Each structure stands twice: as C-alpha cells, then as structure tokens.
Amino acid sequence: MKLGWGSRLLSVWAGVALLFLFTPIFVIVAFSFNKPLSTYNYLWHKFSFDAWAHPFRYSQLKDAFLLSLRVALLATFISVVLGTAMALALVKYRFRGKGLINTLLVLPLTMPEVVLGFSLLTVFVAINWDRGFRTVVVAHVMFCMSYVATTVKARIRGFDWRLEDAAADLGADPWRTFTKVTFPLILPGVAAAALLCFALSLDDFIITYLNSGLKPTFPVAVWTLKRAAVPPQINVFATSVLVVGVTLALGGMALQRRSARAA
C-alpha cells in the first residue's frame, strides 16, 4: 500500500515521540558500557565492559542495591497480601464505611510524596522508632498497598462469585475455595499489582529519603554519591533492573496470551 504524505508525516511524528520516550533509557544502557575520564559518567569516552565486570566496586552502591531489593521484596509481599485482601473485601461485600474506605484508598496515590514522607517521619519520631529497614518497609507498604488494592479491585470487578458458592457446595472449606478457585482466577491481577508494587518500591526516593536513616536504599545512595562521583556501575544496576522488568512483563504477556488461547 502506498502511503500518502499525511500518513508518512504521522509515522515520522510517531517515531519522534517514541524516540523522545526511549532516549533516556537508551542513554542509561549505553553509558553502562562507558569508561568515563572523570568520576562522573556524563561524557562518552570509550566502550568498555569494566563496570559490568566489576559491578560491586563501590560497596555503598552494592549495599544500597541489595537493601533496596530486600525492602522491595518484603514490602511487595506485605502489600500484596494486605491489598488483595482489601480489594476482595471491597468488591465482594457490602458493609458500613465502604465508600469512605474507597475514598481513603486513593488518598495516598494523590497526596504529594513530600507530605506523606514528612507525616510518616512525624509518626515514627512520635512512637520513637529508629529510622532504618523497618521504617522504610512500613513506609513502602503504606503507599504500595493503595496501588495493589486499586489494581486488584479493577481486575476482579467482573469476578463470578458463584464460583465460590460452587466450590463450597462441592465440599471445599473456605481456605480450599480461596486457594483452588478464587486465587488462581485473580492471579493475573495480583501479579500485575505485585510488579507495579516492586517497581514503585525500588524506585521511591522522597518518602524513603525522609525515613531511611543511616542505611540508604539505592536511589538515596545514588543521590548521596552524586556529590563525589557518578560511576557507570549505577547504569549497570539500572540496566539489570530494566532487563529483569522487561523480561517479566513479556513473560507475563506470553502467559496471558497462552491462557487466553486455551480458554
């Protein structure tokens, strides 16, 4: 098919938009292979596998990255359990105060992070909790839970609750009904929420910065290190996360397509 000049212009325009979106990501990946002249990885000097060969050269970056992973895993797990339970309750049952909870649920999503971070800090100081791993996890669970509850809620809106009746009717106790019927069916929604949650936790700076104390997470460590150096190892970590993230997303899509074809 021959394209008119209008359509051609549109394609070019789309290309420019995509380029705009992906240039920063491309730069991050490319600069992980840079061997910078100074301690700042800002200018391209020459191609090298140095940073990939020694990703853990800067121990504060390594520690921060591992801490971030631990925080993200734990916060995701807790948020997914609590948020999914919340979503199920909000969709399945009618109870007093449901509307209020639905409203409160989106509040953490809309409130400026600085405000959230400071309120949490106030609370932790008031109850005399030292800032550290514990406070960071609690803070992340707080904002992640809202995302999980909202995402899962949207995904299970069309759930056929008679399937739970059918399971109970066939002799399954509530736990078996949940593990064998409800959970497998809402799993795609829960998995999507978990991925989102993990990414948000790994990425969060403001709330974490205000509540992390002496042990920084990866974004906080990068921020701190910036005064002295910006080594290509940062790009190595970022690229690794990107690769894992994209792989998970593609894997999820493939799985969904396969189950859609089977259904």
Added chain:
Amino acid sequence: MGAPSPLRLGYYPFVPSVSIAPIRKERPLNAADHESPSVTIEQSVITLDHVDKSFGSFVAVRDLVLDVAPGEFFALLGPSGCGKTTTLRMIAGFDQPTSGRVLLGGHDQAGIPPHKRSINTVFQQYALFPHLSVFDNVAFGPRSRKMSGAAVVEAVERLLDIVHMEEFSKRKPAQLSGGQQQRVALARALVNRPSALLLDEPLAALDQKLRQVMQFELKRIQRETGTTFVLVTHDQEEALSMSDRIAVMSQGRIEQIGSPSEIYRTPATMFVAGFIGTANMLPATVVDIKGATATVALADGTRTRTNRMQSGVAVGKAVTLMLRPESMQLTSTRPDGPSVAVTISDATFQGAHTRLALRTDDGAMFLGHGKGAAQVGEQGWLTWPDNDAFLLAGEARSVGATGTDVDLVEASL
C-alpha cells in the same frame, strides 16, 4: 403415611448398582439423633419446617412446609421473584432461614455451612471453574472430601461416562457447548453422591431443541443414579413433563403441592389454575349441591353440573368455573346444555387439533380446541361435558382465558 417402616431406616437414596465408593461420611438416620422424630422427617431427604426468610423488610419466603421423598423428582415452580431460588439457597446452605428449620435426612441444618451439607447444586449458567479441565472440575468435589487419587479417577470417569462426556475430560469449560457444559455441571454435582441434587433453572441457558433433549437426559441420569432431584424452574412445561411432584409457589408462599396431573386438573388456588397451562374462567353461582355434584348457574342463567370442585364451594356462593381448552368444544348450533356464544378470532392448526382463540360479545377471550377446518369470523357456541369443569371458590379477576404470556402470544399468532 402409616407407621415408620423399619426398612426405610438407613435408606440411602442411591442405586447400589452404581458403585461409586462412598465419599462422604454417611449419617445413619437414627431416631435418637434428633429432638422431635416424626415419620415424615425420617423418611424425607429434605424437610422444610415452617421456613420464613426475609431480607430487611422484604419477605422472600413465608411459612414454607414441604417434604421431599428419597428418589423423587421434585419441582419448585413459580414466576420469577416467587422465592424459589431463595428456597434452594436455604437448602444448600447459602442463606439461613429467618425462622423455621431446614432438615436434611432428618437432621437440622441450622448453622451448618454449605461445604458440610450432603447436598449438591447445579447452578444457573453452571458456574464451572473456567481454569480447570472437565476432569478437574468433576474431581473438585471428591478431592475436597479428601478422596484418594485412584478413587477420584474412578469416580470421575464413572460420572463422565454417565453423562456421555468421557472424551472431553481434557477440555476447558470454554471449549464446550452449552449442552456439554450442562452435562459437566451434572457430573460435577453428582460425583459426591449427594443425598439430593438441587437444579437451579438448569435448562434456561439452552435453546429450545437442546432443552427437550436435556429433559430426557435429566430423567435418565436421575434414574441411573437414583438421586433425589429438586428442580427450580419458572417453566411449567418443564416441571410438568419431568417431575413426580410439583410445589407451585407465588409471592413467597406455596400455593399447592401435588403431582403434575393433580395441579393441572384440580388446582388449589386461582393462581395455580392460571399459572399451570391455560384455563378458561367463567363466573357462576352455586345453585345446589347434591352428594358430590354441584349445580351452578352461569351469568346468562344456563346451568351446568360438575363433581369436581375445591373445598369451600357452597350453595349461594360465587364460584369460578375453570375449563381447560381441551375440554371445550365449538358447535355451530346452539346446544341444549350450557354454552357461551363466541366468534372465532384466530385458528392455529396444531396437527391433532386446531387451537382456537374465541371472543365473546363482551370481549372476553377463550381458548379452545377444534377439529377440522375453522374459519376466522365464524360464529358458534362453546360447550363442555358435565364434570369437566372444575369449581374454584371465589370470583376470578377476569373472565376468559388466563395463562402464561407464552400461551397468549402463541394464541394470538
């Protein structure tokens, strides 16, 4: 019912030739087990003892009393919103009665959740588990009851064989037709050897042709498994053709319980007369009752006799004559007996007879059967043999044919 028969004690309503290993712990019917043993309670699979159910201020079911006997095909029939599905949900344990008792095999089920009841359900639209294969759907019940692997396979294969679905065991529900899903739902609900199977509008999702096939299939499967079936339906034809007994419900109450021919021939209430089949209603007054025969006078003064009537019919009282279309004949000359002058407004050839829609001068519509050719616009007299009319106490809401909408639509075509 006579004295309790000792043979009935411990009766388990499952034909032994279908040898599925017992899944559920059987509860022997032991008279000492329950507080107020009575004959009916011991012999029935399901007993509703003055059951009421309200949701807020809405009363869904009131003062329901019924017994379902072992091996019976029992139907709860009524228009939508009459409380039949609520009744089913209370038997299955999804809803608790507001007052009254639900007993299964003589045991009060108060506080017993659905997963601990000896009853299984075929849900409306089947509610098959979409993520499980046909085999795993059917195996869900036995596995929930902790049956061993080999026994599960045997039980599932047996049931899939009974419902003719053995070749489809690896398919997912979405890969099956409506009729096939129906069969899987039946197998899934029967594999646990329930003391009774509840069916909630099981044929509503199927097209007309498949519905007829499945009616036969349901009867066959019921015979083969010897299970008590309780069918909930709004379709009178379905209930009449399949059931041993029918409970007709309206506005939360049971209007009548009886065999299909009982409720068709001797309806207990005006509602039953109008809801089951087509009934032609004629107002009349009782002139005389001698023995079993009542003489009534129609509005025009002509008299007719019948020995079929409700209790409560008394001399001097207003009554309603109920006449089924098949007992009404159209004659071209005025007969000696009782008759109604009519004009043929519609004639539908139906093979064995012609279905006639007949209009009186007052504008009332009657439905009757005619033989041979009938000309629209032709005039004649409707008449009926003595004893074919059934007397209902009280005045009907309207004169002429009542019936389900389907009948009237059909008649007007």
